[in-house]
Amino acid sequence: MRSMKTQTKRLTFLGIAVAIALVLSYIEMLLPPIWSAVPGIKAGLPNIVIILVLYGLSLKDAAAVSLVRLALVTLLFGNAMTLLYSLAGAVLSLGIMAILKKINSFSVVGVSIAGAVFHNLGQIIVAIIIMQTKEIGYYMIVLAFSGTIAGIFVGLLGGILLKYFKRLKL
Amino acid sequence: MCPEKRRLRNDILLIAVIFAVALIGFLVFKSTMKTGDYVTVSIDGVEKYRYSLSENIQTDIITGENTNRLVIDGGKAYITEADCPDKICVGHRGISKTGETIVCLPHKVVVAVVSGEDEADIIA
Incomplete structure (x- = not known):
């Protein structure tokens, strides 16, 4: 009976997590571009939710939230092309975060930074393949800096939220 | 520790x-990076046009129903107008050094500066 209750709580939380991540994606879309010369500079707000689920629950749950968010964002705001970019970013980002969390040598902030930079890296790789232009790789120089800064903020926020999250006892 | x-x-x-x-x-x-001699216009990864940076020109790159206006002025290439939704290419500063690019992701248009000598391989 008790495990059933926990299961329901868990599922409800995951639903809320997807909803929050979706809203954060939308808010991020409304923000003006920071530097129009280099597309792809962003705060990575939805990653706060992904980090929370990755640390608070499990990699499986984080992957589920990430993929459902991706599907919804694509349906609401995107197309097949944006899905390709987002998917590459999401998979590489969550992949590196899961690995770094597992080896346990970095804090939430370090894991978040790696996630942010790998998100940019995934998108740049897709852009190079689709556009057949390796010069796009130079954008990565700027994105490495912006991703690190974004990752620090997202990681700090995720770390604070994680303390409160643990009180929920899911 | x-x-x-x-x-x-x-x-x-x-x-x-x-x-x-x-x-x-x-x-x-x-x-x-060095000052380039030409700009190439690639659409969907295939080079379509090539213009000299030493002449001032203005031309429309048409891809299906989409248009990007390429302007070469004073040795620099700009995109001054485009009907893409994000207008990132229009906001991009002028390019003149080899390897520099202006990219319009929605239209799959890449404007890249190349030097005169190496035709195929822009930067190793």
């Missing part, structure tokens, strides 16, 4: 490594 301190140290190390790699990339990029 306690685990928290070790993790903080590793975090800082990670940031330093990322910045160092980016800085090296930037220096390599800078050192390979």
Whole structure:
């Protein structure tokens, strides 16, 4: 009976997590571009939710939230092309975060930074393949800096939220 | 060393490594840059047009129903008008050094500066 209750709580939380991540994606879309010369500079707000689920629950749950968010964002705001970019970013980002969390040598902030930079890296790789232009790789120089800064903020926020999250006892 | 301190140290190390790699990339990029002679216009990865940077021209790059206006003025190439939704290419500053590009993702248009000598391989 008790495990059933926990299961329901868990599922409800995951639903809320997807909803929050979706809203954060939308808010991020409304923000003006920071530097129009280099597309792809962003705060990575939805990653706060992904980090929370990755640390608070499990990699499986984080992957589920990430993929459902991706599907919804694509349906609401995107197309097949944006899905390709987002998917590459999401998979590489969550992949590196899961690995770094597992080896346990970095804090939430370090894991978040790696996630942010790998998100940019995934998108740049897709852009190079689709556009057949390796010069796009130079954008990565700027994105490495912006991703690190974004990752620090997202990681700090995720770390604070994680303390409160643990009180929920899911 | 306690685990928290070790993790903080590793975090800082990670940031330093990322910045160092980016800085090296930037220096390599800078050192390979020289003033180019031509701009190539590629659509969907295939080179379609080539213009000299020494002449001032204005032309429309038409891809299906989409248009980007390419202007070459004073040795620099700009996109001054485009009917893409994000207008990132229009906001891009003028390009004149080899390897510099203006990219319009929605229209799959890439404007790249190349030098006269190496035709196929822009930058190794």
